[in-house]
Amino acid sequence: MGNLSAFMKNEFKKEGIVEIPGFDRFTDDNGKPVKFHVRVLPFDKIEAIRGFYRHERIAYDRKKNPIIANGQIVKEVSYDNTAAAKNIMIEALVYPNLKDKDLMKFYDCEDVMDMPYKVFTQEEYAELQNRLAVALHLATPEDGDEDDVEAAKN
Secondary structure, eight states, rough: OOGGGGGGGGGGGGOOOOEOOOOTBBBBSOBOOOOOEEOOHHHHHHHHHHHTTEEEEEEEEESOOOOOTTTTTTTEEOOOOHHHHHHHHHHHHEETTOOOOHHHTTTTTTTTHHHHHHHOHHHHHHHHHHHHHHHHSSSSOOTTHHHHHHHHHH
């Protein structure tokens, strides 16, 4: 067996920040679209967020008796994918910071979970979800997107 120091480097514990293309609607003072900054969340943090939106409960038959199969109680599992995806977006975006109090005030928003819908159009929201999935290594880039992601990293 070898030395484990190859696996114990401080940079492995840091969350990196990458840039991804923004949208034409959001421009800087020179009229150029601003790039978004994304915190590359560790997989365990993403799984913890997802777990928060996963709910289990005992399954019952019509007579309100617990359903048992193979000697075990059957559970119904529900998962709110939409809320989990919004929460991951909110946690991953560094710029724009959707938790920023001034930004929330500007959009007249009390609940940070509503911010993605206030700031982005439906089309932008869907595209941003795709870009975040690639940046967070939850999806592979589609043809043509790979160059955008690589350019944003440099």
